[in-house]
Amino acid sequence: MSAVADGCLRVPVLLPPVWRALPWRALGAAAGAGLAAAAVARLVPGGPDPAFALVLLRCAAVAFALGLAFLLDDPARHITAAVPTRRAVRTGLRMALAVPLAAVCWTVALLLIPGRTRPPAGDVTLEAAVLAALALTGAAAAVRCTDEPQPGAAVAVTSAAGTALALLLPERWALFVAAGSPDWAVAHQRWAALLALTVAAGTALLPEPLRRGPSLALRPPH
Amino acid sequence: MTTAPTVSASGLTVRYGGRPALDDVSLCLHEGVTGLLGPNGAGKTTLLRVLATAVPADRGSFTVLGHDPGTAAGRQEVRRLLGYLPQTPGFHPDFTAFAFVDYVAILKELTDRAGRHREVRRVLEAVGLSDVRARRIKRLSGGMRQRVALAAALVGDPRLLLLDEPTVGLDPEQRMRFREVIAEAGEGRTVLLSTHQTEDVAMLCHRVIVTAHGRLRFEGTPAELTARAAGRVWSSTERDPGARAGWRTGMGTFRNVGDPPKGAELLEPTLEDGYLLVLDGEPAEVASV
């Protein structure tokens, strides 16, 4: 019980250094790129049509997710690995700091799309949340399965490639469906299921394992 | 030394933000292993980086076997003769030891595939890594990585080998092996070995250069450096305030270097004593270039 209380007490003390240790360049670049993609909607004379607005929002969501893939990059990982503050706490703190920022960026991106052409906000937010969760889970998996202090690049490239792969899915499993498509609702049920799975996997990956796992023969981009 | 020097440098000067890292350094390097001794910040790494053509000197020039790196063509020729082990060599952790050295060999323009692979196997064997050559670098110990870096420097049979503190972080056994490899490399080649370890120099080098504050303080043989301390090392029961340097030994007595008082119990000098004396403001005694 005292350990938990101790952990809770430590969190406010940890916040400033964790804040400073966030990979700001990658996060900033991704946020900038995502907001720029959404801001494009304001450049289109007469406003974008709904299909185009949807694509722009998806671009923004992918950009934000790519930034979040770098969230767990920690050049000092080999030093911070051996401290008593658990990995789950350290990682959780990073996420707790970054996720609200990402949410703010996403809200701005949504507001940049004119209201009459904006796709259903809840549904695209679900898509963005899944992409972000996949990137974060990828980062957590990379931290868990490798010794790499900065696995973000590999996670980002794999996430981007995975997104491209998702575009190739056959119609009956499609995720990225067109605005106004009859499959919209079904596709978003798939998104919701994916979110649940991703969050569950991500949560399971957070704690530090006591034993080593298997390693890959193929390698992520290095 | 009667043979033509491999490297002859004159007036090398490099400044970082007005502070001289190298200050008018002139030297000649001949075949064999030359040790480069000096404290941290003495300009050892800068000198090696200049000779390795990694940074150009602000003033002064040098040639390697007659090639002037001041021209683009000359620099290419120098690089063809060069093997360089930087102070903090980077590694591609996902490459195997073999792939990494092979990669460096390609960058050294060893193009014949079969011949290059034989050469890579040869240097890996020379540094004692034959057994782990298929292992990824991220799975190798620190000492093994250091040996991979040495193999990368050795590959392609360079005429000039510049080694920047290669023995840092090695255990005694690994260091012995390293010395053996370097000694072997020094046969028929010119090796400049930057180090903090006076034993390395004592055991390996036929010449030694001491730098401090960017200037050469000494150039000669290890014996000459040791001889600088002849009659200037003594033992006492108390720290001698007149000594240039002194430290407590494991026996409870103090070993002092400097000008001994009368009747002092003189000790056999070592290379380290000579080095300390040279560092402590003894006038530079540099062979004329």
Add this chain to the structure above:
Amino acid sequence: MSTVIDKAPAVAAPVRTGRHSAAAVLALARFEARELLLQIPVFVFFLLYIGHALWKLFLPGDGMDDYPALQSVDRSSQSVLPFLAVAVLMCVNVAALRSRRHGTDGHFDVLVMEPWRRTVAHALSVVPFAAVTALVVAVQFGRAALKPGAAGHGSPAELAVGPLVVLLAGVLGVLIARLCPSIVGGPLFIVVGFATFLTASVVTGEKEHWLNWLYPVVSENGADPIPSDLLGRPAAWHALYLLGLTALLLCAAALVSGGRTRLLKALTVVALGATAAGIAGQSPGHEARLTAARTQVNRTPGRFQSCVVHGRSTYCSFPEWTGWRDDWARVADRVQRLAGGGAGGERLTIRQRIPLIYDLSSDAALTPLSTPGEVTVGTRWGGSRVPEFAVGVASVLVAGDEQAVSRVCDARVITVMWLALAAQDDPAAAFRAVRLDDSTAGSALALAPTEPVPMSAEQTRIVRELLRQPRYSVTARVKAHWTELTSPKTSEARVAELLGVPGAADGARNGSGKGADEGAWCQQ
């Protein structure tokens, strides 16, 4: 205690190998290509690409691809390329940044190979992947071209787009790495680049021909094949543009990395010239001239065709499709053999036609012909197009001309459909294939080369029943009652009775006569 030091093994003398600058770049490119293949995104996407190609090659098809029009097949090889390109771009970008990420830059920069030649090697590492793409494209096209039913001409420039796009992606990845030496650069570039491209096309509209053709891949799929000289695709200029752009970006990357040799500068100038020439060549749209030519071919196809007489009928096709006339004749003859009255001996003219299209990605329908005895055939063949053509032939045999067919909303549909389907090898499968919704019950549209034929639920039922009966007995009845069967006044019940199909009353009667839906179709 003494430490036993292994004696260093006796090591062989240094190996002397040749040193050549260009060869070293190629050796490094080869090394990097192997590394690239082991990267998950590249590996997965190429595996998918090759797997998809093999699957298409070896899986027995439904006959739809047995008669490829090569001027469309060459273009169709370009559709999956953007995905390959994305994977290649990102992975080459990461590979080009590897030295920087792992701090080996400082060391490698003093090695013999200068940074700019390392940059070139990274770009060249994509060549094997471009070669694989070229091989896959060549095999796909070669397989289509070798099919006995192949028609038309492919364009080597269209086929070259695939490998060139892969090369371009790799070079772009290297250039991004040199301009923005941060690992987040590559993926973000793709997202922002995609949004920018999309915005440019939305802002300027898709009608901007010159802007459209600045895109690496201009696939324009959708329309039926048209004669090669009406395509209006500046494919050769576009290939030159891609080649020039690839070389130009490569030169730019090398220049950014510090390359200053005379050869490099000369190449940059040449590449710039090639890119400019490519853009200049592909930019003029010629839309008006092209539309005029297409309109002419659409309105008066006969002027551009040659005809041949097979049996009673004449078959006219565009020069690139002459090989299909025998297949058309076989189908038309079989349908005609089933018809009775004068129709069995009628001299038909089978006329190949193309719809009037303004761009190659929009599908347009063919308007029915008003000339009696003239039947339209399109530029596709095989699979369901065979029964569709048979429906066209049967309609003209029953109604006289194609425009009259569009007014057939009565029991003659049964005769038309039976004639068309009974002439097929597998009438049941053809029945399903020819109907728009692939159904065999209820009302649906049956496709034909021009206007579709609306079938009511009852007509569908009767045709289905007829197809179950032996062909010879139905044929005899059709021939015997031909006049009544082809009269618009004959009721469905009467047709069913004449052809020996029991009335729907004893089955589940689900809306006999015209239901609400088919009524709507027929009033159009």
